[in-house]
Amino acid sequence: MAMRESVTGPGRRAGRLALAGLIAMGWCGSVWADSHPSRALGAPVKATAPAYVQYTTREGDSLYDIANRYLDGEADWATLSRLNHVPVPRRMPAGIVLRLPAGKLKQDWETAHVVATSGPAERAFGKNPYVPLTTNAALVEGDRIRTGPNGFVTLELPDHSFVTVAQNGEMDIGTLRRIRLTGAGDRVFDLHRGEVESQVTHATKHDDRFQIRSPSVVAGVRGTRFKVTYSGDAQTTTVAVLDGAVGVDPAAHNGRDLAPLPGVPLQASEQLVKARFGNVTHAGGAVGGPVQLLPAPALAQPARVQDGKTVAFDIVPAEQAAGYRVQIARDADQLDLIRDLRVSEPHADFGDLPDGTYFVRIASIAADGLDGLPQVYAFERRQVGLDVSAGPRAGTHDYEFRWLVGRTNVDTRFRFVMGKTADLSQPIVDRTDLSGGQLVVSDLPAGVYYWTIVAEQFENGRFYETSSAVRSFTIAR
Structure with a gap:
């Protein structure tokens, strides 16, 4: 008592x-x-x-x-x-x-779940060998991730933040814990190679910590979308901030870890990089100052259906762009990435892709290597597959045209256009009411002729149109 x-x-x-x-x-x-x-x-x-x-x-x-x-x-x-x-x-x-x-304070381990993966992607725990990484896999502190060409992995954290490892990347989950008393999260990811893009839910606790660490810098946030890229060859780290703000500090000095501890405000960082800005830090140098990101470029034909043999995009040339970055994902937030190209000219060709709805994100690349602000477009990949042929009928002055559409389960109408010039601006035959796969044109006089077949389909509330290449033939008498 x-x-x-x-x-x-x-x-x-x-x-x-x-x-x-x-x-x-x-x-x-x-x-x-x-x-x-x-x-x-x-x-x-x-x-x-x-x-x-x-x-x-x-x-x-x-x-x-x-x-x-x-x-x-x-x-x-x-x-x-x-x-x-x-x-x-x-x-x-x-x-x-x-x-x-x-x-x-006692900390509890947390789990990150793989919500999207594409291409070569592997994980290993500690010093264990790498094994293939699949969607829905659970990862914890100590797990290592690496990706190959066109390999991508996106993790979802318990607070609904997302971390995406791009192609040819290597990242370790250094810390993934939550303090039992305060509920504050402590999340540290070690980037050894490539790029990590993060969409971080706004911190609710004073001592929440979210950091991406490269060998040269530590990028910490309280809630934002940003990218950190580390080039081992150039020993350079770039940070690009799309939303919010990122505190950037040196990773170490004279062997001493300089990463900010939980609870240290971003304003205390060596550099505070705000939205629409980035910075570049070279090995052995000071943390780079903020640099304004290049504005987002535009797609030349954003509404075009990708119906060719390859999926290709033309970009409206942008001032100050040293190149362009073009990425394809299955979702608008670019969490489920499947392709990634850096090109020096405003044209990107990704080869073949299965039919479906996708999203393309384009950005200009500055001379210092920083990706600019992105623009995202939805596009449809829909290969109709239109094969055409033509030839004279033996013993007559008739010319026979044949065509075959690959998507036979959809009602298709065809248009046949023929003219004396390659641009077909003044057609001598223009038939828009064709439903079969054959047409005969009779009594053509001598000369050079140009022609094409247009296939028109209406499916799921959308109109699709694809044309064969303009071909030519000559009739001699």
Whole structure:
């Protein structure tokens, strides 16, 4: 009983006085700062991570219970007792505010799930060998991911953030945890090669941490969409910010890890890169300053159905663009990527793709290697397959034209156009009412003729049209 009285009476008042003193020293919200930032002459202020968090006791709590539930272990009760000037009662009343050391808070492992994968993609845990990676796989801290040409992987985190590893990439899940007491997430990804694009849900806790680390920089966010690319050959890291802001710091100096700790605000970073800006950092150099991203280019024919033998796009040439990046995904958010091309000219050819609805994202590439702002278009891949042939009928002055459409399960109408010039601007035959696959033109005089077949289909509420190449033949008498 005497022990309980010392907590609810004078001891509790002492705790409140201690708390008031802590507030005066800089406590904010539910996190205390262990020390004040120091300012060197002419140097920027560098904030330190919070050292303590608060816990308000519930009826029946003991220091043993709190230490076992929220700290490294039950043995940390002594730390709590010393830190809070609280004796060690068997049970404590509700409402006492205690300080808990942030560095000892218990963390629970979290799981990331693969929501999309395409092409060569593998995972390995620790030093185990790589195995193929499939959709719906669960990954944890310590897992490694690597992709090959046209290989892509997108992970979804428990807070619905997304991380996409692009082709020819290599990334480790360095930290994937949540602090049991505060609910703050700690997520660190180590990029060794290639590109990682992240869509990060806005942080709700003061000490939430999300970082992409390359060998040269650490990019941290509170909620944004951004890309980090590391070129091992050039030893260069680029950061491009599409939304929000990203704090960029050096990864290490003289062997010392300089990555910001949880709770350090982005404003304390060496460089704060805001939306529509990026930066470039070279090996051994200082973190690059913000550079404005190039504006998004435009697609030349955005509404065109991709009905050719290959899927190809023409881009309206953009000023200052040293090249273009063209990506194809199955979704508008580009989480399910399947193709990725960097081209020096405003034209990209991806070869064949199955029929379906896709989304193409285009961006200009600056001379410093930074991808500019993107533009996304939906497009339809629909190969009709139109084979045509023509030839004279033996013993007559007739010419016979034949055609065959590949998509035979859809009602198709055909148009036959023939003229004396290659542009067919003044046709001498223009038949729009054809349903079969054959037409005979009789009594053609000598000369050179040009012709084409147009196939027209209406399916699922959309009109489709495809034409054969303009061909020519000569009649001599």
